[in-house]
Amino acid sequence: MELDIQHFIELAQTVIESDDWEEGRLKNSSILLGECYYRMAKIHYDQAALDKAEKLFVKALVRLEEKNDIFQCFKIYGFLIRIYSEMQNSESAEVYITKSEELLDRMHREQPQVSSDFYYNVGILKNYRGLFAEARENFLLSYKKAQEGNDPGVQAKALYSLSLNFFNIREFEMVRFYLDKLAQVLQIIKKDYLYGSMYLLYGNLFAELGDYQKSLTNYAKAMQVLQRKNCWNLYGYVLLSIGILYKKMGEFSKALMHYELASNVCDEKRFRRLASLIRAEIADVNDSNVDLYLDRQNRMVYEKTLGPVDFKHRFVLLEILFLLARNPGQYFNKEDLSKSIWHDEYNPLIHDKLIYTSVSRLRKLIEPKNTDVKRRYILREKDGYMFNPHVKARFHRESAGADIPKIGNVEITSPV
Helix, strand or coil: CCCCHHHHHHHHHHHHCCCHHHHCCCCCCHHHHHHHHHHHHHHHHHCCCHHHHHHHHHHHHHHCCCCCCHHHHHHHHHHHHHHHHHCCCHHHHHHHHHHHHHHHHHHHHHCCCCCHHHHHHHHHHHHHCCCHHHHHHHHHHHHHHHHHCCCHHHHHHHHHHHHHHHHHCCCHHHHHHHHHHHHHHCCCCCCHHHHHHHHHHHHHHHHHHCCHHHHHHHHHHHHHHHHHHCCCCCHHHHHHHHHHHHHHCCCHHHHHHHHHHHHHHCCCCCCHHHHHHHHHHHHHHCCCCCCEEEECCCCEEEECCCEEEECCCCHHHHHHHHHHHCCCCCCEEHHHHHHHHCCCCCCHHHHHHHHHHHHHHHHHHHCCCCCCCCCCCEEEECCEEEECCCCCEEECCCCCCCCCCCHHHCCCCCCC
């Protein structure tokens, strides 16, 4: 029997508010009731009410029969795993990861003819266990099988998962390749949640590639889609990503503003992982008195009056700056610099001019212009150099957020 979503919602609300069904009124409609709980749970999930969604998904499992609704049950397991991952509840997440493995294993024994959905779900399970290469193989099989069966819904999910898989191993050309394919498929089917996730991943991709304007454009598109769908569980992640982008651009006040916005829309009790990521980012940049911000991971330096300075092709200069800045007030003579930077024994015929030229180029890049102070950061001392101990330098925390566990390698942004 075909029922539209509104009918399901109305029926579910009636059932939830009444105990009559226990006495027989809907006693023979267990599967229908499970579907009602499932639909209601998805609405709460989209609206970021993860605790309410969790309870309704569990109720749906009680009413649905695994034998007849195996993929539906697997989807519910997937939602619960994402919820528990976001709540940092590793024990409950592991329970449903194990249940998912058992369910797919049984299905494979009972139904040897595998479908695109089966391969996709195997890929999801491999992701949970950190077996990314095996996950990628199954997503590819799922995509090909879905193409053969003309199933654009599974094609879209497989393409997004492939994009995210390649993003995690930083193969950005492949990320762009599969995202572009996903954009083509989403012109055929309406999947707003996937649209939002796609634009978010596009934004993250362009941020890594240094195309900040395209990154901002895609984050804006993600926000528009999520607002239209009233899907708030990704909203905080988009705001966090915009903040991280502004940090890359050296615009720390804008970064902090977006971190604060993300924090305001994030219920810390429900979105514990997101809240932890936001706190880590705020701690990384929350100091308006910083003169020099050094980001070794992205090979960028931000001077408070000059803005961002690109060191991507200035490896030696960046090494000199980091050596001095990490040891403010410590004098480094030519012998020290020769050993630390060039890993050579000092030879005046080779190193005198090399050191002088390198430091001179470094100063031209980072020393503020049109000030009364000729040398603000790198000071000459005797026969060497030191970093001014009176200026305030901050180093980008390369591990910011890295110590926050991601249970089961789950991204709440990824489709179930």
